Amino acid sequence: MARKKGRDISGWLIVDKPAGIGSTDVVGKVRWALDAKKAGHAGTLDPDATGVLAVALGEATKTVPVLTEALKAYDFTVNWGAETITDDAAGEVLDSSAARPSADQILSALPRFIGDIMQIPPAFSAVKVDGARAYDLAREGEVLELDARPLYVDELTLTEARADQADLHMVCGKGGYVRAIARDLGRALGCLGHVASLRRVWSGPFDVTNAVPFTLVDRANQAEIEARLLPIQSALTDLPEMRATDQGAVRIRNGNPGQVIGGTAQYGEQVWVSHDGRAICIGRFMGGEVQPDRVFNP
Incomplete structure (x- = not known):
């Protein structure tokens, strides 16, 4: 080969x-x-x-x-008054509205989008439908009815409100679509909306x-x-670190449970293991040893 x-x-x-x-x-x-x-x-x-x-x-x-x-954070701007096929400014306008929300109305609507929510992804998204990407099917003109998916939103705040736009900041878990938040917020406010600009400011x-x-x-x-x-x-800062002994490092690199010291992990918890300051695996702490799931080759 x-x-x-x-x-x-x-x-x-x-x-x-x-x-x-x-x-x-x-x-x-x-x-x-x-x-x-x-x-x-x-x-x-x-x-x-x-x-x-x-x-x-x-x-x-x-x-x-x-x-x-890991959690991720986004700064984004919503344009009020129109809903688009892509839920952003690049898409064809599907419907429009002359209504515009006040800052107080926006603030009152935000709590319903915080915490554990259900979100329907945009039709133009990477979600798979019967093995195909939704955006490919949407481009072919297929009308999609995607299922709602759970999403954890840690934070959603209003940064600035203007006549036709609002700037917001969101922190959420995996699988979140900011475009869907803009779409659903516009519907909740009765004015329609779509994302005008989007920037991911941190990821984990x-x-x-x-x-x-x-x-x-x-x-x-x-x-x-x-x-x-x-x-x-x-990338492993959310996991506890354990340190392998010299003999434990040899066993772990061969895919076997190896002896570790230090750390505050609970039995069965996912951890990462270091040896001589370098990561050697991700695995499960089994009380004095770690069973490796993914071993990093030197």
Whole structure:
């Protein structure tokens, strides 16, 4: 079997994604710039959205499921008075309204979108319907009735209200669609609405203020980009850390339960294990030992 081309390079690169490019395209550009063998990302951003896109390289891709579970924060602007087919400014207008909400009306409506809610994803989304992506079916003209999905919204606040727009800030769990929040908020206020602009300001431990500008992602800047890579364990801050003994590290690297020390994990809790300051696995704490689920190759 032919080996996949590219370098064995591992870590996280946090990119400030610009508007007008897809998340997969950003990952491809990062992989090309670093000549990396393997790359992925933790959480898609719409092509017109900007902000934090966490790109995992090599062994860091094994930590993507952990980061996917983390809370994420968005700053976004809603245009009042129209609902679009895509729930953002790029889509065809489906219906319009002359009504406009006051700041007090917006504030009174926000609590119903906080906590554990049910949300119907936009028709133009990556949700799968009978094995196909919803956006592909929607582009073909199929009328979709997507099922509501649970979403945890930790925070939804009004930043500024203007005559035709409102700026909001939202912190939510995985699977949340800001476009659906704008759509449903517009309906609740009786004025209709859609997202005008959207920026992800942080994702788990990764903040946009520390992100690499996408304009830097080029082979000519390979050394500079590589210097900005974060270690694998950067994505694991929500998990307790345990330290492997020397013998335990050998066993864990071979996929076996290994002895660990330190930490405050409870029996059966998911943890990450370090040895000599480097992450070697994610696993389950079994009382003195960790049973590895994902082992990071050195």
